[in-house]
Amino acid sequence: MTHRFPERGAGREDVLGELESARVNDVRWKDGRAFSLVFYPGEEIYSLVRDAFLLYFSENALNPSAFPSLRKFETETAAMLCDLMRGGPTAAGNMTSGGTESILLAVYAAREWARKHKPDVTEPEILLPITAHPAFDKAAHYFGLTIKRIPLREDYRADASALPGLISRRTILIAGSAPQYPQGVVDPIAEMSEIARKNDILFHTDACVGGMTLPFVRMSGRPVPDFDFSLPGVTSISVDIHKYGYAAKGASVILYRDRKLRREQYFVEAGWTGGIYGSPGILGTRIGGSIAAAWAVIRFLGTEGYLQLTKSVMDTVDRIRKEVQSIPGLAVLSNPDGPVISLISQAGSNLDIYQTGDELQMRGWHLDKQQNPDSLHLTVSHAHVQSADDFLRDLRECAKIASGWNRHRLGAVTQEAVVGFLARVLPPSWIRSLSKLTGGTGGGRSAAMYGMIGSLPPGDDLRDIVLDFMDRLYEPPKK
Numbered sequence: 001m002t003h004r005f006p007e008r009g010a011g012r013e014d015v016l017g018e019l020e021s022a023r024v025n026d027v028r029w030k031d032g033r034a035f036s037l038v039f040y041p042g043e044e045i046y047s048l049v050r051d052a053f054l055l056y057f058s059e060n061a062l063n064p065s066a067f068p069s070l071r072k073f074e075t076e077t078a079a080m081l082c083d084l085m086r087g088g089p090t091a092a093g094n095m096t097s098g099g100t101e102s103i104l105l106a107v108y109a110a111r112e113w114a115r116k117h118k119p120d121v122t123e124p125e126i127l128l129p130i131t132a133h134p135a136f137d138k139a140a141h142y143f144g145l146t147i148k149r150i151p152l153r154e155d156y157r158a159d160a161s162a163l164p165g166l167i168s169r170r171t172i173l174i175a176g177s178a179p180q181y182p183q184g185v186v187d188p189i190a191e192m193s194e195i196a197r198k199n200d201i202l203f204h205t206d207a208c209v210g211g212m213t214l215p216f217v218r219m220s221g222r223p224v225p226d227f228d229f230s231l232p233g234v235t236s237i238s239v240d241i242h243k244y245g246y247a248a249k250g251a252s253v254i255l256y257r258d259r260k261l262r263r264e265q266y267f268v269e270a271g272w273t274g275g276i277y278g279s280p281g282i283l284g285t286r287i288g289g290s291i292a293a294a295w296a297v298i299r300f301l302g303t304e305g306y307l308q309l310t311k312s313v314m315d316t317v318d319r320i321r322k323e324v325q326s327i328p329g330l331a332v333l334s335n336p337d338g339p340v341i342s343l344i345s346q347a348g349s350n351l352d353i354y355q356t357g358d359e360l361q362m363r364g365w366h367l368d369k370q371q372n373p374d375s376l377h378l379t380v381s382h383a384h385v386q387s388a389d390d391f392l393r394d395l396r397e398c399a400k401i402a403s404g405w406n407r408h409r410l411g412a413v414t415q416e417a418v419v420g421f422l423a424r425v426l427p428p429s430w431i432r433s434l435s436k437l438t439g440g441t442g443g444g445r446s447a448a449m450y451g452m453i454g455s456l457p458p459g460d461d462l463r464d465i466v467l468d469f470m471d472r473l474y475e476p477p478k479k
């Protein structure tokens, strides 16, 4: 036991001081150094969001009858998002704590719907593009559903032509993404949702990352494929407000074409000794601050404000894409539809993209590593309008350093897959502990793992290794 429950309290200044000093090694997101995790809209909008959050810091949306204020903010926010997603008069939704909860609820509602309307289906299946967010896998895992994978086309969009061959009487839900996270391309939602509709199957559009940027990308005059309720086959949509809505964390919506489907998402326990308990989503107590801040930032910015933010973000994306073309060995993967892009090493070049990511990391940039293919992920948002020049200068230098570096030291392809996966999922601090665990010398750079990790087994054992790591991760740091 490394941390005892404190005997005595500490002073206010000490506590706040410890909080402040603990963040020294955190990524500097306000400086546009994080290409995921935080969406910083600049000080004016940020301070509005923070003030709104703090005003409703203590309020609890568990029981909206005690807080008509939160009920107003939640219902109005869901309604405004239904409008942005071009829903009709029957469209309705709820706020949730994030994209994962929204997706869990969409899948759960589909399962409950199928229990009523397709009672002979005892082993329900959902069809997901290979690139769909793992929140769907989590949902299938939690709710006992089987997943069938929709293959991708060459451009990394889901291959809609494969759907008819995958659909069976067990299929209860098909999903597509707008855009999918890894490469930032929008799946052919029009085609996919139409096939779903013709087969009497529900269709979910995952617009978690795109829902609050693609409509404004389109308004700015750039082509964006349809993905919302304007397509008759789309029956539910998830949109995160805590991403490109620039709200405080803990804010997403799950929207349904028809409120009858939303009903399937609700939970009621009518016989509890504590009273009748009804809850719209997965959480019990719900943070009032997130709901109020989401409503506030939409009120504050409106279409005009989001359009302006989106234009400057897309101009920055253009700058990055253009500059990448002139960096030897580097390329943007596929043709992204919005501000989410990924970088690969060009076919035939000897640039190592993971090594490029490590070099960037050492200069204080945070980019996620991806697999199949090896790539770096950039969620370009407003913070990068300012930091793009510095980033591109460092990217050029890091790509140069990472050229000529190759992994010939590594033998088997399976090992490469294992290492690639770990390098992607594990932050550098874990990799340091991993290198200790495997007897290596470490050094904190994930590309350096390749030399030391050859002893790791592939396959199912990999999952166990990651589980062991998670077990360690959620232990407190040594004092």
Ligand SMILES: *Cc1c(COP(=O)(O)O)cnc(C)c1O
Pocket (backbone or CB within 6 Å): 097, 098, 099, 100, 101, 103, 133, 135, 177, 179, 180, 181, 206, 207, 208, 209, 240, 252
């Ligand atoms: C972020 C994201 C999610 C999950 O959202 P969380 O808020 O992290 O739970 C789901 N789908 C896509 C496409 C995303 O980008």
